Amino acid sequence: MSAPATDENHEASTMSERGTGERALLPTATGAQTLAALATLLRGHRLPAAASVTVLVVGTGIGLLTAPLLGRIVDLVVERRGPDALTVPMVLLLAVAVARGVATAIGTSLVARLGETVLANLRERFVARALRLPLERVEQAGSGDLTSRVTGDVTIIAKAVRQALPEFAGALLTIALTLVGLAVLDWRFLLAVLLAVPVHVLTVRWYIPRANKVYAQHRIAAGALQHQLLDSVGGVRTVRAFRLNRTHAELLEQRSQAARDLALRGFRLISGFFSRLNAAEFIGLTAVLVTGFLLVDGGSVSIGTATAAALYFHSLFNPVNAALFLIDEAQSAGASLARLVGVSGLPAEPESEPEGRAVPVDGSIKVSALSHAYVDGHPVLCDVDLEVRSGERVALVGASGAGKTTLAKLVAGVHRPRGGSISLGGVDTRELGPAGVRRTVMLISQEVHVFAGPLAEDLRLARPEATDEELRAALDQVGAREWVEALPDGPATVVGEGGHQLTVTQAQHLALARLVLADPPVALLDEATADAGSAGARVLETAAVRALEGRTGLMVAHRLPQAATADRVVVLDQGRVVETGTHDELVAAGGHYAALWAAWSDSRRG
Structure with missing residues (x-):
């Protein structure tokens, strides 16, 4: 049971902060190490993962029938076939909506369940390793570094697993199958949609390296702020005794400002991210509408087919934006995951002692x-x-x-x-x-x-x-x-x-x-x-x-x-x-x- 940082420990901590400006933080895993750890966690859950993907694919595929059915209704109206002709398409639309809702709900539940299981395994592994770390190594990093990983980082990953992961999986499947649907309608609609892809790619390439750096720095800054709060509040008597009130107040202000500035940089990145996505939507929808006009005018497709193509692309707005926006959460969760995995790479104290080790003869x-x-x-x-x-x-x-x-x-x-x-x-x-x-x-x-x-x-x-x-x-x-x-x-x-x-x-x-x-x-x-x-x-x-x-x-x-x-x-x-x-x-x-x-x-x- 470790003692708190009292008297000389607070004095040493303060000197360390002023003398070096940095603590010996616990390590953060590289991208390759993080992916390897994630693959290890998923290896024992292949069947649930396959079941989740299968149900989501079925649900998404059923949902793609909505646009062709609406296009068929448009053609029937243009042909003036009468109200009776609309009965079957309308009934099918209702059936598609119900079937898609049921399959999506089941698939999302399976993905969330898989994510929670993996998260629980990750948390257990992290806590098991953290409890076996040499106490000296933990104290060198400062209590804030470890507690911020146990609390803040785990919370961010849990939020991503419960919300972002199911949404991201559904969005990716919707995008992939919608592109297939566009190609089935007419391959030229697919080409028109692809005009927006370069804007999306450039947006992601602009955003990811900047966001990755900002979020990693923000997690470190948050850990430093938490450490300083614990240090100042926990050692308030020592701080007062050595008249270090102003010093600790300045340290708190500096670290709060650093965390705030990094958070603001993140908000500015998000604003630029979405402005570029809006431009991609404008380019893509314009291309689809122009293509539809030309194809209908040339007699290649019906108005209903062109309508279905426009609806397909319009239905991509939310999943594309969601998938790209969730990259933001993925970056944050990835930075937190790397901090958890980084601890697992540290040498742990042995659980058992080799035979023949000397035993104390008394309590001297x-x-x-x-x-x-x-x-x-x-x-x-x-x-x-x-x-x-x-x-x-x-x-x-x-x-x-x-x-x-x-x-x-x-x-x-x-x-x-x-x-x-x-x-x-x-x-x-x-x-x-x-x-x-x-x-x-x-x-x-x-x-x-x-x-x-x-x-x-x-x-x-x-x-x-x-x-x-x-x-x-x-x-x-x-x-x-x-x-x-x-x-x-x-x-x-x-x-x-x-x-x-x-x-x-x-x-x-x-x-x-x-x-x-x-x-x-x-x-x-x-x-x-x-x-x-x-x-x-x-x-x-x-x-x-x-x-x-x-x-x-x-x-x-x-x-x-x-x-x-x-x-x-x-x-x-x-x-x-x-x-x-x-x-x-x-x-x-x-x-x-x-x-x-x-x-x-x-x-x-x-």
């Missing part, structure tokens, strides 16, 4: 000459040495930016250190591997997510096979059983999004209960009681002490009373360990910790 922690920096030239930790005995509770204390959270994240394996080494239970973390570190260490941050669903299932995320009795025991150990059983349905109460909303204290209680159920040898608490308020913090501090029983505890202490209860306090200042000892020893020493404790005590009295 040893940090040797540890150094780390988020941005080159701005070290956050410098040559840190620290040993924590198995079962010992150690509090990390220091001013904002001292390196407390970074040290915790390095021990938890979220980041890889730039220098030095970390051992857990006598085994180097590089030898343990990511999966081994996760089995040994559990990190609980001040920002805990409550998953939507029954509360009991939320707890079982830590141990899926846990019995109801084990859940109650874990809740009881951290002092949460009373309020859980007081919920409307007890542990079966649906919590999270759309369910019963838990307080900050209750959410942290759940996280501590998960810790008890997971039962790792080492637990890291990164300011896990900081946002609960005074009363809630005292409750959670007691719960944290009980959750840490029998395991090694490393606590990033925001509240000094929590540090006072630890077996040992380690004080960091500017990325270095400057003091270590018990609470009483450090207060008596009159150093950094004593000054922090005095300031804390004065603030409580004030």
